[in-house]
Amino acid sequence: MQLLTATKAFCGCANHFGSAPNTNVCPVCLGLPGALPVLNAKAVEFATLASLALNCEVRERSIFARKNYFYPDLPKGYQISQFDKPLAEHGWIEVPTADGTTKRVGITRLHMEEDAGKSLHDGFSDSATQTYVDLNRCGTPLAEIVSEPDIRTPDEAFEYLTRLKEILLYCGVSDCNMEEGSLRCDANVSVRLKGAPKFGTKAEVKNVNSFRFVRAALEYEIERQIEVIEAGGRVTQESRLWNANEGRTYSMRSKEQAHDYRYFPEPDLPPLLVSAELMAAAKGRMPELPEARRARMMAEYELMEQDAFTLTATREFADRFEAAAKTAKSPRRVANLLLNEVGGRLKALDLEQSPVSMAGIVEAADLLEEGKISSKQLKQILDVCFEKGEDFAAVYERERPQQITDASALEAMIDEVIAANPKQVEQYRGGKKTMAGFFVGQVMKASKGQANPGLLNELVTRKLDG
Numbered sequence: 010m011q012l013l014t015a016t017k018a019f020c021g022c023a024n025h026f027g028s029a030p031n032t033n034v035c036p037v038c039l040g041l042p043g044a045l046p047v048l049n050a051k052a053v054e055f056a057t058l059a060s061l062a063l064n065c066e067v068r069e070r071s072i073f074a075r076k077n078y079f080y081p082d083l084p085k086g087y088q089i090s091q092f093d094k095p096l097a098e099h100g101w102i103e104v105p106t107a108d109g110t111t112k113r114v115g116i117t118r119l120h121m122e123e124d125a126g127k128s129l130h131d132g133f134s135d136s137a138t139q140t141y142v143d144l145n146r147c148g149t150p151l152a153e154i155v156s157e158p159d160i161r162t163p164d165e166a167f168e169y170l171t172r173l174k175e176i177l178l179y180c181g182v183s184d185c186n187m188e189e190g191s192l193r194c195d196a197n198v199s200v201r202l203k204g205a206p207k208f209g210t211k212a213e214v215k216n217v218n219s220f221r222f223v224r225a226a227l228e229y230e231i232e233r234q235i236e237v238i239e240a241g242g243r244v245t246q247e248s249r250l251w252n253a254n255e256g257r258t259y260s261m262r263s264k265e266q267a268h269d270y271r272y273f274p275e276p277d278l279p280p281l282l283v284s285a286e287l288m289a290a291a292k293g294r295m296p297e298l299p300e301a302r303r304a305r306m307m308a309e310y311e312l313m314e315q316d317a318f319t320l321t322a323t324r325e326f327a328d329r330f331e332a333a334a335k336t337a338k339s340p341r342r343v344a345n346l347l348l349n350e351v352g353g354r355l356k357a358l359d360l361e362q363s364p365v366s367m368a369g370i371v372e373a374a375d376l377l378e379e380g381k382i383s384s385k386q387l388k389q390i391l392d393v394c395f396e397k398g399e400d401f402a403a404v405y406e407r408e409r410p411q412q413i414t415d416a417s418a419l420e421a422m423i424d425e426v427i428a429a430n431p432k433q434v435e436q437y438r439g440g441k442k443t444m445a446g447f448f449v450g451q452v453m454k455a456s457k458g459q460a461n462p463g464l465l466n467e468l469v470t471r472k473l474d475g
């Protein structure tokens with residue numbers, strides 16, 4: 010995961026995606042002789058925050074190490090990383106499983122490192138014979154998160170990644186944009202006979218850029234490994250590439266012949282000390298995490314789980330909703346209107362696409378709560394809002410829906426409905442009090458939605474009980 014700092018991990022260059030190639034570079038991130046790295050404090054704070062959110066133990070004193078290898082997009086010839094003393098270890102997150110329960114997936118470690126540059130193989134007129142190099146990404150701060158081999162199915166892998174990304178986004182430590190490469194994933198997978206005590210030989214699927222592809226790559230890879238073994242062969246420990254167009258993986262290079270990275274402590278950086286102040290700062294930035302927030306909001310707004318997921322899809326949206334709901338007479342009603350009435354009229358619950366603003370929803374909820382409009386009138390107003398692209402207040406002010414607040418007029422209508430439905434009256438008087446809703450509904454319909462709901466409720470109960 011790329012950390013969302015303004016500048017790079019060890020120099021002052023902008024940490025920005027999409028700049029003109031080789032413009033955000035300096036002697037440090039180009040690895041020129043004599044240039045010395047200076048650690049970005051913000052990167053440490055973000056990595057520490059992410060570690061805490063993943064329930065890791067943060068090491069007070071961790072060590073940067075050089076990971077040596079040659080590649081055209083790595084001008085220094087090494088990456089600054091962490092090896093045997095990473096920033097954080099022994100964490101976990103909760104992941105839902107197929108049977109409706111949750112399981113804990115262990116987080117082995119979270120360590121800090123710097124990104125390499127990018128080789129551009131496509132998009133130039135001479136791409137058939139030339140490769141270009143963009144070094145803007147050199148030195149971008151990364152946190153590498155390694156999980157324990159606790160995941161048992163491609164679906165669990167998908168859920169794990171989804172939850173992990175959600176937590177990181179809530180913490181604001183990364184934009185997790187997979188298309189731009191700020192979140193990347195390597196998935197290791199092996200198969201074994203049911204009950205076998207040891208894991209089989211694993212293969213690693215590298216750099217898959219969407220969670221759906223990770224799931225598909227794992228499904229493919231599991232089948233492939235089973236076929237190899239059942240045909241009497243052996244799975245090779247290797248890195249493989251996922252080809253999304255063909256829906257299969259290809260061998261990239263064998264791990265057995267892979268580099269020895271010759272890790273050794275980075276001589277240009279002292280040990281990283283996470284002070285009590287830095288820990289406190291990271292803890293102070295810790296938001297309410299998505300799982301906890303959903304549980305609280307389900308209780309507070311009486312939401313179904315699926316609705317809680319919708320409202321907490323992003324921290325910004327949940328914040329916006331809750332800030333608005335707090336100002337309303339009934340926050341629960343705001344949730345209900347937002348999800349059902351506004352959400353129902355949109356393809357997805359995206360307020361940018363809605364003519365009705367959050368303030369409009371709050372106003373509508375209050376009018377409903379006070380009985381100043383009926384739910385039918387509300388629906389009619391919202392229909393106009395969506396038809397004409399206007400906010401709630403504008404349409405409400407113009408149309409000022411009529412209400413029947415004359416008790417005798419309502420009573421006459423109630424009498425008619427009661428006379429026409431003797432069976433339902435009998436049921437009500439036999440103890441089925443919920444039947445009152447039927448009569449309210451019938452009168453509301455007869456009044457074309459104009460009956461004052463509070464008064465109507467009161468009169469219906471009085472008539473039926475009398």
Ligand SMILES: [Zn+2]
Pocket residue numbers: 017020021022033034035036037038039148
């Ligand atoms: Zn630089």
